[in-house]
Amino acid sequence: MGLVLMFTIFGRLASVTGHIRAISSQTLEYLYLCNIKLQGNIPQSFFTLVNLTEICLSSNNFSGFFFTDGNYDFSRLERLYLSSMGLTEFPKLSGKVPNSIDLDLSNNKFNGTVPEWLHEMVSLQSLYLSQNLLIGGISSSICNASSMEFSTFLRANKLHGPIVNLETEHQFPSLIVFDISSNNFNGLPKAYIQNFEAMKNVIQEVENRLQEYIDIGNSTGIDSIIDHEIVSATLTTKAMSMTFNQIPINLVAIDLSSNKFEGEIPTVIRELNALKALNLSHTDSVVQYRNP
Template structure:
């Protein structure tokens, strides 16, 4: 199909004499600049995704007062987004992901907005997150990932009652996660992706406690598996929600997110402190990634309650203690990564743990078990290295007590051998050296005694 979008629209309008139009031209390799959209009829929705369209978005698109869905994703579009797009009162879906748009995000979202899907993933947007987006109270899907947005975590996200998917990954967001200021925030959230930013401070325990939708296990109504969702493209432009996630050690794109796909990704930040125990209340979780942070303390035993978990990544932190045996109850766990921590003790065995190999545990000097080359010594109690000194002792395999014992034994053995040498007269150089010193001492004492006796006689 080589005709331009402009030609197609005009041919369709001339032949059918219609005053409204619903069009989908996705995956047709169209190469028409967007500024050629000048028509005399109204659009309800427009989908020209997965093509090679170039240019920018014409401001004339803002005249489409009946436009409900606009999907221009996966093209080569560039330029600044017309600010008027955020004022279209009928617009419910705005999908501009995977293009080359730049500048700041629209900041004039109307209080009458009906937006349910807003996807700007994979562009070059910068600046702050628009506070006016809090007016989009119907928003269910928000993806601003893989841009250059530099801001703190926006508190206004707490005010979106129907938000299900939140993607802010791979930006320049920084600072601590703010405290909650609203009642029942994020109660509908099922996917929370804020990885590869510069967030600091503890993991927001209060947020996790309010993730009500993640606590309830929901079965997929149509029975489709995750693989089926990944392979089947969504052609219906009325709700084009997709997201790229890292799960089961693989980065993948979900064209349509299943209702039972529940996951959290906080990796690649600077979160510190212990993992909250309340995370074990999120029974619907399928994927949990807390890797590449500064988390410390033990792995919570409550994670054994995440019976639907398929992927768990806690690698590259400072976690200590033993691996909880409760994790063996995770019957659906397919990927486990606990590498590069300070874990110790014997690795649990049984069920899914029998399927994990050495790379799941490497970089933990105190771990032992059949999965590793280091076998466990049941008679020796193992402890987590609580200080740099103890950590060095764990690293080299011995501490100050064995050294003291060796030093004492060496002194006793050396003294005994010296006495034996003097008694048998060998080696002669030692006898002469020691004997000479003894003779000098004896002669000195004899002279002193003789001098004392002479003094008394006088």
């Protein structure tokens, strides 16, 4: 059982804008209230919906704190989308969403460093922290998320420094999309790249449509060169972007663009046989990518 109220391809559902009323259905499993200009506080009844597996509240205008008092338990929750909400304080998710596989906190106003509690989310596969005000380096909490599989998006923050030190031997072994573009990183991430084991295995293409790209020009990001085919979503065109869209099932991509990297791209990149998109634009890196 689910409730879906969101911006659709046919227009905005204007009749449901405004304040959200109490939601009391204990059998509710998914709740999509995206892009409909909701305002005010989330009713306390929302935090009693213990059977929810998917929540999307992105692109609304809720006020007050959100997921910050820790007085809730969404142990069945798998997907949580809280992008474009103007949030300034990270939600307290540690121990509250142990089975979460998708977490979207992009396009908010988070500052400070990436929270350390991320390492406790052992089931996390996709993480979206793009377009915030985060500082510091790549957090060890992200590196310890060994289940990270589909994507790590840290694009357009204020992250900086080298990303060459690994605390564990095998980090990001399942990752197939790595986007740290539009930051201030330096020091090419050779140690990370050589641990991208999933990128070394050729993935069967959907309808053999996705072509290989190496972009060292003026691209604005990986999203400008990816194929339209997606895993599951309401829309299948780049003309409209909804926060719960999944990445292309066959996209294997690295975006290091708009950083302070310089020097030669490490030859270990040759081992990533499944790589389909490599974006190095707006860096001082020299591409020496050749087929063996």
